[in-house]
Amino acid sequence: MIEDDVPADPVASRRPAYLNDLAGGVDRFFEPRRTGCPWCGSDALRGRLRTTDLLLHKPGRFVLDECRDCGHVFQNPRLNPAGLEFYYRDCYDGLGEKNMTGMFESNRAGYRSRAELVRDIGASGEWLDVGMGHGHFCKEAAAVLPGVKFDGLDLGDGVDLARREGWIRTGYRGLFVDLADELAGRYDVVSMYHYLEHTAEPQRELAAAMAVLRPGGLLAIELPDPECRWAKVLGRWWMPWLQPQHLNLMPIGNLRAELVSRGFTVVAEQRAEPHSAIDVLAAAIMAVNALTIAGEDLPWRAAPPARWRRILRKATFIACVPLFVLASVADRISAPFGRRRGWSNAYRVVARRDVA
Structure with a gap:
């Protein structure tokens, strides 16, 4: 968007559309409440958290439930597609683009740490970053892995921005599960950094990654750790809960077992290094x-x-x-001590797609 196209008052220009969306209340943005765990199917659920939108302060109340059997934490009731569109609007793009760009740019060390882990396992060839945001990871990772070709996938305008900047070779806008057939067998590495927690059906996303990877390819994942002790100490003020955007938060044991069941071999885990001291x-x-x-x-x-x-x-x-x-x-x-005693707020897993 060129400067002359920017409205004099971007907040006022958006107000009519938002008020129209809210005229019927926010209940229409939610699916029916689940009675079973979306990860393992157990009906042994308990309430974990009740909160509001502490990021954008859009109206609505949100509940996270926890499965007593597998520990999976999930939004319940979950936002439907209309709700996701409403609550994501003006977060990463539009009104929120400037703030998010600053936040993305400040994590250069984290991006390099992610790339270094996969480099040390032997990453090469073509890499697809799913949930790429504005492409800052690909920009930094290119310096760590100069021979790798980076592509990106996401829903927002950041895909076009990263392509214009030359941070990615090819950009895809859409849902990963919808594009998996088109991209089947095309990539040597697929990364999902702080992506799965935003998805409605993370197990389908893992199946899509399996389809897109070549045999022997690597899947790199980073997620908020719902087992982090800060989550209990800070309650609703623990930032990685990030309601209403985070729909599913998986303990590392759940993710590990799911990957193995789908034909992956876990080759690396990090519980301390991904921690961001904030x-x-x-x-x-x-x-x-x-x-x-x-x-x-x-x-x-x-x-x-x-x-x-x-x-x-x-x-x-x-x-x-x-x-x-x-x-x-x-x-x-x-x-320094918290990372070794269960206080790390994130974890990483790298898994290799089995050859046969």
């Missing part, structure tokens, strides 16, 4: 943001906030800077 800081920022959100102009509200609310919001954030500094210090102090 749990306390992110919780503090989300809490202050929630406390002052009435001062933010949001298109899903009927009118902009009063000027005094905007001023109060800015003043509160300024006053809370020492709190944010202390939270960041707590993250850094806890990270």
Whole structure:
């Protein structure tokens, strides 16, 4: 989009569409509540978390249930396609694109760490990054793996952005499970970094990866770890819950067993290295943001906030800077020992597709 096309007030221009979407309430955005675990089928469920949208503050309440038998955590009731479109809108693209780009760009060390793990196992050839976002991983990974050709797949405008920047060779826009037949047997590596938790049926995504990979190819996955102790300490303020976007969160044992059952051999696991030391800081920022959100102009509200609310919001954030500094210090102090004692907020698994 060229600069002249940007509306003078992008929030106001989006307000009519959002208010129209909300005229009938948010119940229409959800599927019926499940009585069984979507991973193992058990009906031994318990409530794990009740929360709201702490990222964009769109209306709605969300529930995560946990399976007592396998430990799988999932959104219940789950968003339907209309709900996913509504809650993703203006998060990664549109109004949220600038913030998300800054967040993506800040994770260069994490991107390189992912690529180094797969490089050390012998990655080569053609690589498809599923759920590529804006393509920043492919950009950084190319420096680690200069002989690898990177393609990307996602639903949003980031696919086109990455292609224009030259960070990927080919970009696909659409659902991975829908494109799997077209891409069958084409890739030596498929990566799913913080992707499976966003999908409605992660087991179908793994089947798609099996189809797309050549025999002997590698599947690299990184996920939030629902067994992380920070999740219990911080409750709804643990950022990786990320409601309403995260639909499924799998313990590493579940993922490992599923991969083996589908014809993969797990060749590497990391429980500590993927940890991002931001749990306390992110919780503090989300809490202050929630406390002052009435001062933010949001298109899903009927009118902009009063000027005094905007001023109060800015003043509160300024006053809370020492709190944010202390939270960041707590993250850094806890990270070295926490990664070895079950406090890591993410894990990685690399699996090889069996040849026969």
